[in-house]
Amino acid sequence: MVRPRFAKLPAEQQQAIVRAARDEFAGRGFHDASLNRVIEAAGISKGSMYYYFDGKEDLYAYIVRTELEQLFVHLGPFHVPDDKTADGYWSTLEDYYLRLMAALTATPELAAMIRGLLAASTTPVLAQAQADLTQAVLPWLEQAVANGQRAGAIRTDVPSDLLISVVMGMGQAMDVWLMTSKPAEDELPRLVSVLIGMMRGAAQP
Missing domain, CATH: 1.10.357 (Tetracycline Repressor; domain 2)
Structure with a gap:
């Protein structure tokens, strides 16, 4: 699951991780997505990623949930x-x-x-x-x-x-x-x- 530490990150760092993960997962699918590519695109270390998420599955679940929440906010x-x-x-x-x-x-x-x-x-x-x-x-x-x-x-x-x-x-x-x-x-x-x-x-x- 997403760790509470992630919420304490500055908004721009959170957005960088979310943006990198969204692009990777949407472009390659869950199975072919690389957590290393997400880490590189977000400009963080592998240790930092595991400080915020338990792994690729948790990051994927978080991205889908937050993207859906934003969609419903947009739709009303x-x-x-x-x-x-x-x-x-x-x-x-x-x-x-x-x-x-x-x-x-x-x-x-x-x-x-x-x-x-x-x-x-x-x-x-x-x-x-x-x-x-x-x-x-x-x-x-x-x-x-x-x-x-x-x-x-x-x-x-x-x-x-x-x-x-x-x-x-x-x-x-x-x-x-x-x-x-x-x-x-x-x-x-x-x-x-x-x-x-x-x-x-x-x-x-």
């Missing part, structure tokens, strides 16, 4: 859908998903790192990083499901946690497919509409 809040009709509810979710995927399409470096995180999650550190991201969005999903059930948009005949697991599995598959296939910008709305329609088919009453 995604309020839990509270539409009173099923069509309105699913339309809101489609709009959210399109905004997110359009932003990822516009930032291919971040999309590449997310793909790398999903592909490399068999390692304990990155598996934990993926689990942490899931836990971070779980309260939002739970409230979204509850609101959808009240609106008649989400089925109530299966446990909510099972429904969330199914929807998250579909969502992850959709994310990977869209980020890998890299559709044209003008094709993205249609594809997102089709994918949300598939999710709606599984989750609606």
Whole structure:
């Protein structure tokens, strides 16, 4: 994990490390990335790097998380859908998903790192990083499901946690497919509409 000492670095030194790591991971992927190249590009010693991070996996997880946080700050809040009709509810979710995927399409470096995180999650550190991201969005999903059930948009005949697991599995598959296939910008709305329609088919009453 990132060590508290990293937060005590001057902002410009933190940014130099983040910039070097982001460029290396986005350009080469997790497995082919070299921590030595990151160290050289950041202008620090190997000892200093291990003073701030436990290793390449921890640095990668930190970069993906911070880049995602900045993306969501840029996009603005995604309020839990509270539409009173099923069509309105699913339309809101489609709009959210399109905004997110359009932003990822516009930032291919971040999309590449997310793909790398999903592909490399068999390692304990990155598996934990993926689990942490899931836990971070779980309260939002739970409230979204509850609101959808009240609106008649989400089925109530299966446990909510099972429904969330199914929807998250579909969502992850959709994310990977869209980020890998890299559709044209003008094709993205249609594809997102089709994918949300598939999710709606599984989750609606």
